[in-house]
Amino acid sequence: MDITFNNNPKLSILIPVFYVAWQDDFLTKQEFSALAGFINNQEWLTKAEKDFLKTKIDYSSPPSRSEFFKWKEKIDTLINKSNPANLTELGILIANSERPALSEDDILKIAPVFAKMESELGIMGQEIIAGFKSKTDTVTNKYGTVKSFDVNKLTELLDGDQSVHIDKVKKIISSPEFKLETISDTAEYREKVLDWCKILAKEGMGNYAYPKEYGGKADIEGYFSIMETLSYHDLSLVIKFGVQFGLWGMSILSLGTEKHYKKYLKDVGTLELPGGFAMTETHHGSNVKGVQTTAVYNHRDRTFTINTPEKYDRKEYIGNTANHGEMVTVFAKLIIDEKDYGVNAFIVPIRDKNKNVLEGVTIEDCGHKMGLNGVDNGILTFKNVIIPYDNMLDRFSQVNENGEFESPIPSDNRRFFTMLGTLVGGRIGIPRSALAAAKTGLTIAIKYGDKRRQFGPDGGLEVPILNYRMHQKRLMPYLANAYAIHFGLQYLTKRFVNRKEEEMQEIEALAAGMKSYSTWNTRNTLQECREACGGKGYLSENRIDDLKNDTEIYTTFEGDNTVLMQLTAKNRLGEFRKQFGQMNVSGIFNYVIDQAKTSITEKNPFATRNTDEKHLKDKEFHIHAFRYRENEIVSSAAKRFKRLVDNGLDAFDAANVMHPHMIQIADSYLDRVFLEQFQYKLSTITDEGIKEVMERLYNLFALNKIEEHKAWYLEQGYMEGVKTKAVRKLVSQLCWEIRQDAVPLTDAFNIPESCLGAIVTNKAAEA
């Protein structure tokens, strides 16, 4: 009689190993031979039994599919009855399942030899057993969304006193005229965007920021809220809107005087007078102080002649000019009697009311762009274009009746930066617009991840991908960032709206920094959102495409981010030096004492190794850690710069060596401000449910930032490895916890359904 497992059940001891061998690509050909060798060495088997067993692991003659499935059935039947520790124990269970085929003595003899074989083949029996045992219902696939707080209340908290403006904009962009679709034809797209802008102007959205006497609402905060809310919709619309009512209109308001307001503001606010803002030149992008366009004053007829001398002195990327603009604010060097009086601003007509381009003006189209193709960016060249005296925007400098230059600000440099300072609003509108785009992306990706199922335990339901730790790690920190940045930008806006003159420097530095911080965060957020939505994230109908490509240029315009971060850093360095300079002896003494205290309270071995969860979630710990980083980086930068110059490096070269260090100054400063604002906001929340979820988000924001900079903290000895590892673990745990709140937290953004893309709205079922 032929040997079978049925008539010789003790041989079944090898079934688990055979199953594993054929199940996956786990064993190599050589290992199949090794297994055969092992069988040959078993003295308790007869030759016939050995030969039979070896037929089951003949690499060139696999078992039939049905036999293989029978093995699996045997394993499945027994795996949960008893609790085998490895494949040998499981094999014994199978061998003895019908009747005792292996005696206790046999087992004592066989077990150690088999265990050694398992280990030599690298089969970690224990884990494979765990795999066999895996349930169809696991923690991972049963997890999901929980509503633990009142979403509407959180929306109210976010919108604050701006909700009336926000709701009005949401209503407009949800209307049928504003239906979103991909318009590949650039000309058509631009007209659509212009039409949308006209509707907004008609609804009274265009002139919020202008004084009431010129048809406006004197509500600059409202203007920013409109910009931000519009950003849930098409971003070409936002930029066109911002160029017309922000850059163009505000350049008149900020740099001009009464006569200009009277003449232009009303028509700008109604879009009767479309215009642009012509600062950037092909050869001077971020270094706007270096513009080469000239405005030569002619005293005889009191006019200015605007000219772009060389080809690449032309004005480039000027929004609202390739098709629609009729006038622009031009930044040009004022020349009087061949003497250069620095950069000033002038209103220059470029088209008549019938859209004919005026003499001396050449307008080219910038052509197809990565995004924002609904905005008509143009290139402007001026060849001796004469404009009247009144077209000089003369708030900060004038040409007097004698044809002499006059200004309350003697330094050309300082005057120019004062002019730029009045235009800082753009650096508030852009980061807020960027934040809205990040929120939209997060809402799409999180709602998709909550529904989309992929992989799962054998035989069990597939798992919503947002339950995967890696997926959480990709999205949850950005959700926390969105809230942190929201509160921080509200703070910036309020500071700006209620500014005193002596605060302007600080506010400018803050705006420059927050613009960079927010736009880079949006870039990173949308990148993760795209990948987190897989192929769906690549389809234009799901919006991440446009959100990502439109905001891509946010890191460049209104000032290249790396350049702006240098600005912020310079301001911080100046502040640091002043603080230090103003200290008298006792001040310095206190400073030294403070530093020593930090060493005692924060850098002692207990603190640097403290992994207690309560400590890691302590707001005091966070603010100390953030401030410590900020202070150390700025003071080491001051010392380093001095050392470089002392060593004979030219100041310009030294500044160059310091570039990356400067970015760190700005980054650590901004982290601290955002942290403080988040802490402050928490202190104002009374609703228990909201407070709890916001505390979790806050902790994730704080600890994720510490985790991002842990190399620095380790280098400084501020934390030891054991603590940074505990932070990492807690970040992961917080991501897991917040995943339950994630959908409601995006619901609280209250983004119009029509802006959320196909996977979230009409085709939600397919996820």
Place this chain on the structure above:
Amino acid sequence: MDITFNNNPKLSILIPVFYVAWQDDFLTKQEFSALAGFINNQEWLTKAEKDFLKTKIDYSSPPSRSEFFKWKEKIDTLINKSNPANLTELGILIANSERPALSEDDILKIAPVFAKMESELGIMGQEIIAGFKSKTDTVTNKYGTVKSFDVNKLTELLDGDQSVHIDKVKKIISSPEFKLETISDTAEYREKVLDWCKILAKEGMGNYAYPKEYGGKADIEGYFSIMETLSYHDLSLVIKFGVQFGLWGMSILSLGTEKHYKKYLKDVGTLELPGGFAMTETHHGSNVKGVQTTAVYNHRDRTFTINTPEKYDRKEYIGNTANHGEMVTVFAKLIIDEKDYGVNAFIVPIRDKNKNVLEGVTIEDCGHKMGLNGVDNGILTFKNVIIPYDNMLDRFSQVNENGEFESPIPSDNRRFFTMLGTLVGGRIGIPRSALAAAKTGLTIAIKYGDKRRQFGPDGGLEVPILNYRMHQKRLMPYLANAYAIHFGLQYLTKRFVNRKEEEMQEIEALAAGMKSYSTWNTRNTLQECREACGGKGYLSENRIDDLKNDTEIYTTFEGDNTVLMQLTAKNRLGEFRKQFGQMNVSGIFNYVIDQAKTSITEKNPFATRNTDEKHLKDKEFHIHAFRYRENEIVSSAAKRFKRLVDNGLDAFDAANVMHPHMIQIADSYLDRVFLEQFQYKLSTITDEGIKEVMERLYNLFALNKIEEHKAWYLEQGYMEGVKTKAVRKLVSQLCWEIRQDAVPLTDAFNIPESCLGAIVTNKAAEA
């Protein structure tokens, strides 16, 4: 007589302070008052003198522009004659410039008081002085490109034995028919791409990978070189080409048998028979094992019925099908007598020769995408489509004459992964295509940065932006990565082309990992390139737009990167266990000894603090550091997984907790492989000039990776802060050095001019 600086020169001591006060926004209004207070306290001044001085710092009445400029002239004249240490010393020089207005005694009295005032106002005199002294010619603005090696020889080194294929492709894509332009109209774009593919097929590029007996060239390596070189051109073309000749053709070759080769391969290679590869379903993207499409075998007429049961079981994103494909390889569960035999592959016609869609087949268009709009991705639904018996691709499983399932691989799981394994070529073609896109982006951004000037020392030439440290830090590491990945992917290709069966698992794991590594690297590289080109990087004419958006999906298709990294990690974990399993007692003893040796040689205080440049550039140090990281991460993962399961976690849940750790396993493994291949390549270079520059690039690659992971090294105590700081400094230094080689290093890629975008080619002058 009124007091003036001229008639009372001692007062000029304050000119530098006054200049600084009005120059920038450096002093606040309060500080102007403080300065007035200071003047009031100077006992050596008369009241009239004080009053005069105070008029110069009256915040509401600034000096005239011309007076301000006179101050600057005085400073400029004196600053380089002597060597003042601060503003007071400079003031004294000015005061005494005509005649000695201040005596030695005066100076001794005044100087300390003034120095204190400077410090209290936070004016760091020394640095301001350094700024005044800044030369027009600095190190930073005089730096630039140097040619230190033979570019053509480096190109030869990169191309190796593939240069004949590469040059042929370059010639074709440089021809007028292949002129690149932005085509917004999707339909037009798709036809253009099809035309390009036809030209390539006519030139004999389509059938490289097929056996000679079916019209091919049996040159799979050549096929990959073609794919990579085409990727300098339009990436829609590359993907369409890859779908037709790679996915569609290779699925027949890899999964079919003789009868299929005879019938189809020739027509596929000439594009007579356009087709696609229908694996992905809406509900099953990365989890392809879960596809729901069925192929029911009908024994009576020996046919199969293909069906997509539920709506979202449809095949989605299928390239080459929305417009052009006539047949596709469909992956479906084979059902015989209502029994499921796992996923198998079938050839299913979808259109006739006249492009009419066949009965039972529904084809929808995926619509507009973020990129690759020249590829016609479609959605395929099959309603009981009957195909003949011969259309089953039957290399790994067959239905025999009795209508029974037969396969040499009993496990459905293993069989499916064996099938997928034969298709691993896609995971070689994609990372190589991604690399080419990164090289194109780098070439554009580096050449732009080399020419584009922005900012500079006062009065000096503006600086090429590539001379800025921050700009170098953004681009140089990616240039090093491009070379490292180039050598690594060549290694992968050679391994694949010369593979033995027992190596397949390792090669599959390597390909999955390198696909993720390369595509993520391209994503990051192109992001930096876009930002590094500022507004120019946003214009479609400069190509970064398309390169970025087209490769965006590379991180998702051919397997989502995070999923693929898990695959790689599983393989590494398996290998680790086998190594450990196979160790006998003496092996384990040796392992323990080795670990101890690591501690002695690498983790002793001398090594962990060694900042010697020679040590930091030592290849032995690098390979030890990389291997240490790899081994520690994999062994800690093995221990951690065991611990989680021991603690009662379900295996599926434990695997979920381990996700981020698994990514680290794969990442550290890939880093080590790329490092080894770069080291190996260096050892083969004989040309001195090339060797030197490649050593620099190699060092940057190695040290930049260590810098990226320094938090981990610090946590482990493998390095101390002093060493990681030295690494950062050396990375910065290497970036500075390589900047000189950067343009020639991109020239060596030898990318056709026509593929480099407007800023590099016809409009180069404008930079």
